[in-house]
Amino acid sequence: MSIKAFELVPAIERVHRMSEKTKAQIECMDVCGKNLYIGTTDCFVLHYMLEERSNASGKVLFHSNSQGQKHLALKKPIAQLKAASALNRILVLCDNTVSMLNMLDLEPAVGGAKIKGVTQFCLNESPVGNNPFCVEVCVALKKKQVALYTITEDRINHVKDMSLPEPASVISMDGHVVCAALLSQYCMLDYETGQQTDLFPIDTEHMRPLVKRVSREEFLLTGPSALGMFVTSEGISQRPPLQWSENLISVGYVHPYILAMNDEFITVHSILDQQQKQAIPFQGGVIMNDYDGRIFIASTKEIYSLVPVAWEKQVQGLLADKRTQEALDLTRNANHGLTRDNFLKKFKRIQQQAAFIEFSRRNLAEAQELFKNGQVDVRELISLYPRLMPSTSNFQRSVPGLHEIADVNQLARGDKQVVEEYKNFLRRYLEDIRGTVNARGFKQEIDVALLKLYAEINSPELLPLIEVDSGCDLKDCAEWLENYERHHSLAMLCKYHGDNDKALNIWSRLVNGDIKDDLFPGFEFVVNFLSNLSDHDLVWKYVEWALEKDQELSIKIFTERPAQEPPSERLRPDTVIDYLHRFPRAVVSYLEYLVFQKKLEKEKYHTHLAVLYLENVLNLMKANGVKKEHIDMARSKLRTMLQVSNLYRVQLILGKAKEQEMHAECAILYGKLEDHEKALRILVHQLRDYAAAENYCIVNSEGRDLNYRKRLFHILLSVYLDPANEKKELLVEPAIDLLNSNVTDFDVAKVIQIIPDTWSIAMLSLFLRRAVRTNMHGNRMTHIERMMSRGENLLVKQTSIEDMREAIVMNEERPCAVCNRTFSDPSFVRYPNGVITHIHCAKNKHVCPVTGKLFSTSKQS
Helix, strand or coil, X not given: CCCCCEEEEEEECCCCCCCXXXXXXXXXXXXXXCEEEEEECCCEEEEEEEEEEECXXXXXXXXXXXXXXXXXXXXXXXXXXXXXXXXXXXXXXXCCEEEEEECCCCCECCCCCCEECEEEEEEECCCCCCCCCCEEEEEEECCCEEEEEEECCCCEEEEEEEECCCCEEEEEEECCEEEEEECCEEEEEECCCCEEEEEEECCCCCCCCCEEEEECCEEEEXXXXXXXXXXXXXXXXXXXXXXXXXCCCEEEEECCEEEEECCCEEEEEECCCCCEEEEEECCCEEEEEEECCEEEEEECCCEEEEEECCHHHHHHHHHHCCCHHHXXXXXXXXXXXXXXXXXXXXXXXXXXXXXXXXXXXXXXXXXXXXXXXXXXXXXXHHCCCCCCCCCCCCCCCCCCCCCCCCCHHHHHCCCHHHHHHHHHHHHHHHHHHCCCHHHCXXXXXXXXXXXXXXXXXXXXXHHHHHHCCCCCCHHHHHHHHHHCCCHHHHHHHHHHCCCHHHHHHHHHHHHHCCCCCCCCCCXXXXXXXXXXXCCHHHHHHHHHHHHHHCHHHHCHHHHCCCXXXXXXXXXXXXXXXXXXXXXXXXXXXXXXXXXXXXCCCCHHHHHHHHHHHHHHHHHHHHCCCCCHHHHHHHHHHHHHXXXXXXXXXXXXXXXXXXHCCXXXXXXXXXXXXXXXXXXXXXXXXXXXXXXXXXHHHHHHCCCCCHHHHHHHHHHHHHHHCCCCCCCHHHHHHHHHHHHHCCCCCCCHHHHHHHCCCCCCHHHHHHHHHHHHHHHHHHHHHHHHHHHHHHHHHHHHHHHHHHHHHCCCCCCCCCECCCCCCECCCCCCXXXXXXXXXXXXXXXXXXXXXXXXXECCCCCCC
């Protein structure tokens, strides 16, 4: 595969003195700016002025004018010419002698300095000296040496010689390194260190040795088997070799191309990938070289130029052949001569074109990278997919176009699997660039395309896309979601756009089973949405439907409102309770929320809840087939409510409980009425639950003083020992257990008064021992406290006496330590650290107002 990188254009179609009758031919040449110098076989140096022009069609043409000629009075051909513009001199090699001519009139330089015994010379492409009016020249000598000279306008100065094992036929110099072709091998010379590095042998029978500098301290050499070998100054190769043709005559280099001429063709290779890019037929060539970035070729009598085709045309040619990587490499390395901004603009467009080429070839990984790096307008890509662009978009593809693709269906040619592959690519690419600089300004197009792609495959990413900062248009996407039956996603999109009524309508149909969607989370999701909805009119619109579905779950609509929601008349507790009468389980849950969670202290809520608990128990007791544990659970809730709350109407509940002989509940209610004896008699005589009776005393004495607690336990003991009870013998054991319990408190004197005379000391021994110990412990603690108080009192008196013994001298000149004013009356305050202040300046008698020292932690009296 080839491209047209160069065009062959005549520069001088017939060189002066080169008529058909003369035998003179071109031997060498050099170009410096517009000056072209030719050396002939009959020892003439010709000077031409070349002017490069372009015609109306853009084609490059050359116009030449002869400026003069000079015969060197020898019968040898001119072997080599090199112009040194800094010196205004031409270096000429003829008859193994290097001499200098003036660039303008071709006259010999003043002084006539020469170098003899030279077989070839070269200029240092990277001179190490700092003198701009001096050139460094390396010459190959007949006597197995190379020599280094510095040349000024009228002098040639010898610098250094280096010996060689063989004479050098071709040399090239860069910096302090000389690459030389000897008779049998190539070598690298370092004239600073004197080191010589052998490279590889030369087969002089089958190839002509050539040495061409291509970059800093890197040379291109003709190698065996028609290979072009790249060699650095260290003697190593960092690039793959070029595959050349046989019988090479000359080599030139214009980045990024290597040009090689043999007797039939000029071949063009890229230094980037070492591949041949172009072959130009050309016969009779004598010399070809690059001069200041331009390629000139000489036949025996004519001069031609290889004019580079504009790099943009080369790149477009490569893109037309779908050689995207070559096109990108050429763009990066071409001598485009553009500013950085202009180059980046062109390079991005080439990347974009390459991206669509790789896309059309289904090289999707490469295409994705190029789309990103080229910052392709994502709409260019989305527009290739039918109906994925928003319906409101007025996007038009760029002109001139980046591609010739109609859509992905054209690329797939009816293959559904290929279409899916392209859709998966678009989905991944949009996910990758979403939120990046490549997506800036195209949020709606990207989100709409992703939504439609997700909807087709029912992707779990569909909901997160809609829920978080979506740019999806409701009108454009609703029809798409409906077509693919993504009902929950449609509802979420409606919610995001503020159409909560439509969203709730869809969710209600999903709950009712009218439509289906596997991504729908269920009825609880709708309840949670309603519980957070600020539109109370819409809440009431769907409350009845929700309660009919599940009362206990739907009550969350009222009980789990947002914490920061302002009060609303529509959601006042009284309004909600009135509405919920049709839903008994819901009203119970709501009252529980008001009483136990919000802790509202309103008698009607507490009474209402207690009545509902009681009615539930009564209904369960009347119903047939109800398990006992269900009834016990209901009564437990009722008893807890009666015990915890103090706000319900006790008499109302007590009357209903007595009718149904609910003794445990009656005991709690009597306790609320402070009728503890009745309560305890129920627990002891009706329920015979002695542990419950003891617990009753403990619970009802919480937060009360010790005397109240003793009174409750005394009442319980009196119930146990009631002489009017016909079965009092049965209560002796619980009475003894009560007296011996560690959690009870009694007034011992009152207990002894009511204990039957028939009880022995042995029965009361444990109680009496504990009572004596408790009494003795109390007396001892009281004595200790009295003694500690007496000691503290003595310490205070001692401190007071010591303070009073210290004299305080007050006079009219003594100032207050706080306000610095004198004392006008004898009243003053003295702090323990000796600070004296006015009474009104002593704000706190425990803290020094000057030093801030704290003298006591007790509060100021």
